[in-house]
Amino acid sequence: MNETIKRLYHTAGKDSRIILGLMSGTSMDGLDLALCRFEGFGRDSKVQVLAYDCMPYEDAYLEALRPVAFQENAPLSEVCRLNKLIAQTHAKMLKACLQSWKVDPEDIDLMASHGQTVMHIPANDPVTDPVGHSTLQLGDGDLLSVHTGIICLSDFRQKHIAAGGQGAPLVSYGDYLLFSEPEKPVVLLNIGGIANLTYIPAGAGFGDVMATDTGPGNRMMDAFIRSRMEDVFFDEDGRLAAAGELHQTLLDALSDDPFFAAPYPKTTGPELFNLDYLLRAMDKSNCRYLSTEDVLATLSALTANSISHEILKLPLAENPLFYVSGGGAKNKFLLSKIEDLTGYKALSTEEKNIPPDAKEAVLFALLANETIAGDMGALGPGSTNMPAISMGKISFPY
Secondary structure, three states, X not given: OOHHHHHHXXXXXXXXXXXXXXXXXXXXXXXXXXXEEEEOOHHHOEEEEEEEEEEEOOHHHHHHHOOOOOOOOOOHHHHHHHHHHHHHHHHHHHHHHHHHHOOOHHHOOEEEEEEEEEEEEOOOOOOOOOOOOEEEEEOOHHHHHHHHOOOEEEOOHHHHHHOOOOOOOOHHHHHHHHHOOOOOOEEEEEEOOEEEEEEEOOOOOHHHOEXXXXXXXXXXXXXXHHHHOOOOOOOHXXXXXXXXXXXXXXXXXXXXOHHHHOOOOOOOOOOOOOHHHHHHHHHHOOOOOOOHHHHHHHHHHXXXXXXXXXXXXXXXXXXXXXXXXXXXXXXHHHHHHHHHHHOOOOEEHHHHOOOHHHHXXXXXXXXXXXXXXXXXXXHOOEEOOEEOOOOOEEEOOO
16 A cells, blocks of 8 residues: 555544644735644534744735736736746745744644635526636645645635535535534624635534625725735725725725625625726726725725625524634724624634634645545535535645
8 A cells, every 4th residue: 555545544543633724815915824633523523723824925926926816818827837836835835834833744644725716706607607616726736745745635626616516615614513503503704805604503404504705805905005005915903994984986886796686605706806896896986086095994894784784684583603704803993894784793713712814724624634534424415505525635745
């Protein structure tokens, strides 16, 4: 038997596994790394976050990434080159992070790499798009594994689509396994570049879980700030937005897209909600003259409204436990608007010992744990956008 397969077999049977989760989201601000210890699997999963860091990307890397990510006319040669560059960059950052933690790569059983999404294409009309949903994440798992010496699971979203899902959101699997409650409904909101939520009814079975994207999160706000202000990359605590005034005509133009009225579950990405989307809305509403603060106040209203709209559609008979994570959890102005619109007090995932910034990296590590040691079929039949499947392609270092 191949020695690495023997090692993988041994890892699957261990009482606990050390798994490193890597996540680079649509905000493209850096690489999240979460070193986790897992015991058990499925509903018996227990996770301890041993270390976490977010390592910012260098400007040269972003200059290579931005002309390709979410660009319909990106040259195929650059897509090919970027697949290698992303893996090289992540491997270098990973090794530097482990060195700072004083962790030997040989002590890590598995790595779970999300990669970098560069295109996500929802297919809502089987007549006009018979191929169906498609998505592409770059960052070659083989290169990551060879350069680090760690068994790597990657490319998780393809299996979800193959099984009939939309490829997103995937964090709902971990949300169910780690956050479900027997007597209380749970809503988990993640505000990254795109916002998504998971709804878990009290005492829910796996097939009862609902997950959906809600629309724009931070990405349009961040892109707009970069276009207007030098060396400012995001609105810290939402201070700029708080100093501005909502412009209703612009908000109406921004809200004029079929996505917002579509039923859940649904998925979207920066292919739709990007700086060009904002600029078109500003032209349509004759709002190019607005101050940076007023535009950010209006974008914050768009994000808060779209999130709250989906939450208030949920069949909630009582106030849920409402956990918020992702970069948007730090935006106090945005969070206060969501709390006001929903009437629900936002909780930090830190209450479950999972740092909000680390949550997605942790949950991809959990998906790797389920693939190697779990039995997703034992959870039940699942649903259309929550198929009961293992995910992730396995790459060996040797």
